[in-house]
Amino acid sequence: xxxxxxxxxxxxxxxxxxxxxxxxxxxxxxxxxxxxxxxxxxxxxxxxxxxxxxxxxxxxxxxxxxxxxxxxxxxxxxxxxxxxxxxxxxxxxxxxxxxxxxxxxxxxxxxxxxxxxxxxxxxxxxxxxxxxxxxxxxxxxxxxxxxxxxxxxxxxxxxxxxxxxxxxxxxxxxxxxxxxxxxxxxxxxxxxxxxxxxxxxxxxxxxxxxxxxxxxxxxxxxxxxxxxxxxxxxxxxxxxxxxxxxxxxxxxxxxxxxxxxxxxxxxxxxxxxxxxxxxxxxxxxxxxxxxxxxxxxxxxxxxxxxxxxxxxxxxxxxxxxxxxxxxxxxxxx
Amino acid sequence: xxxxxxxxxxxxxxxxxxxxxxxxxxxxxxxxxxxxxxxxxxxxxxxxxxxxxxxxxxxxxxxxxxxxxxxxxxxxxxxxxxxxxxx
Numbered sequence: 001x002x003x004x005x006x007x008x009x010x011x012x013x014x015x016x017x018x019x020x021x022x023x024x025x026x027x028x029x030x031x032x033x034x035x036x037x038x039x040x041x042x043x044x045x046x047x048x049x050x051x052x053x054x055x056x057x058x059x060x061x062x063x064x065x066x067x068x069x070x071x072x073x074x075x076x077x078x079x080x081x082x083x084x085x086x087x088x089x090x091x092x093x094x095x096x097x098x099x100x101x102x103x104x105x106x107x108x109x110x111x112x113x114x115x116x117x118x119x120x121x122x123x124x125x126x127x128x129x130x131x132x133x134x135x136x137x138x139x140x141x142x143x144x145x146x147x148x149x150x151x152x153x154x155x156x157x158x159x160x161x162x163x164x165x166x167x168x169x170x171x172x173x174x175x176x177x178x179x180x181x182x183x184x185x186x187x188x189x190x191x192x193x194x195x196x197x198x199x200x201x202x203x204x205x206x207x208x209x210x211x212x213x214x215x216x217x218x219x220x221x222x223x224x225x226x227x228x229x230x231x232x233x234x235x236x237x238x239x240x241x242x243x244x245x246x247x248x249x250x251x252x253x254x255x256x257x258x259x260x261x262x263x264x265x266x267x268x269x270x271x272x273x274x275x276x277x278x279x280x281x282x283x284x285x286x287x288x289x290x291x292x293x294x295x296x297x298x299x300x301x302x303x304x305x306x307x308x309x310x311x312x313x314x315x316x317x318x319x320x321x322x323x324x325x326x327x328x329x330x331x332x333x
Numbered sequence: 334x335x336x337x338x339x340x341x342x343x344x345x346x347x348x349x350x351x352x353x354x355x356x357x358x359x360x361x362x363x364x365x366x367x368x369x370x371x372x373x374x375x376x377x378x379x380x381x382x383x384x385x386x387x388x389x390x391x392x393x394x395x396x397x398x399x400x401x402x403x404x405x406x407x408x409x410x411x412x413x414x415x416x417x418x419x420x
Contacts, residue, residue: 134392141372141375141395141396141397141400142372143376143392143395159392161380162373162376162377162379162380163380165376166373306365306371306372309368309371310371310372310373
């Protein structure tokens with residue numbers, strides 16, 4: 001991309017056919033090097049996992065791809081429908097594993113609801129909830145609100161104290177970690193590898209659960225901006241409902257968009273901000289492109305860096321006192 | 334009451350730095366810019382201030398101007414105490 005390229009969605013223009021072939025070569029080479037015979041992946045019905053499934057089928061053939069639908073009690077019905085539609089379109093083998101009983105047994109809902117009830121004593125299983133981010137000035141101090149919807153539909157909102165916030169997040173992280181456990185069960189029984197499905201925005205900004213959806217053997221779209229993933233979805237002929245679906249977390253019982261919980265902007269703008277920051281474009285240029293003030297654009301750059309620092313540990317391998325170079329020669333001093 | 338800055342510095346030393354940094358931070362240094370506290374760390378710091386100094390940090394107070402250095406924290410806690418006395 002020339003330095004002078006205008007800061008528009010055109011910066012994400014991708015030769016989709018070439019990219020699909022490149023990813024396919026990488027998938028096959030990775031599997032061969034790991035001595036694995038195919039891939040397992042969870043299908044959420046979202047664009048990322050759907051594109052990963054299609055890429056895997058293109059590279060390996062549908063016989064070497066095992067899809068998993070893993071609903072739980074807070075999952076949107078749309079997720080299962082979309083995941084099923086994608087599996088059908090791709091001709092995938094697909095297993096449904098309802099993880100709700102496991103989550104109940106391990107205390108996911110109990111721990112979460114206990115924390116919620118310190119703020120809303122009447123909260124029970126007939127209510128719905130989500131966490132939304134609230135921001136202080138200059139984007140430097142974030143805190144979170146808990147939104148609860150009562151059975152009649154009325155919503156209440158309260159600031160989440162730290163301990164309750166951490167407990168709710170820790171409890172809901174069980175969902176991603178149990179799903180990953182199920183994925184590795186099927187990978188082990190089939191001698192397959194597990195695909196992780198983060199896009200670049202999620203991977204860069206640490207929007208994943210360590211040892212949950214962050215765990216995988218291969219992450220085939222972690223280098224692609226979300227906008228590019230949507231382009232691949234259309235090129236791969238995925239259902240229009242997938243190609244046009246807005247990203248959600250599908251983790252809480254109330255619908256929660258990703259920018260409500262984590263990102264400062266909707267994904268298309270966040271993509272552009274990340275691209276601009278990665279290509280050293282001045283904040284003023286981003287401000288013009290997004291119709292924001294330069295101060296806010298600069299704050300977004302600061303926030304991108306802050307999230308990188310704050311989530312660096314998610315990417316880290318376990319820390320050793322000294323390198324074991326026989327295992328990891330690249331760690332040699 | 335113990336000196337506010339001393340209490341806060343001890344808390345940060347014990348819980349965030351843990352003896353890992355040889356360079357002490359100044360009372361005027363930005364805790365965020367020096368990466369001493371991250372986004373969760375600042376919420377932990379707020380909880381510490383609330384429990385140690387008997388104040389309530391309201392949403393509108395959760396800004397760097399009140400929380401981002403030892404000097405700022407001391408001034409903020411003192412303002413909260415004064416406001417309580419005046420009420």
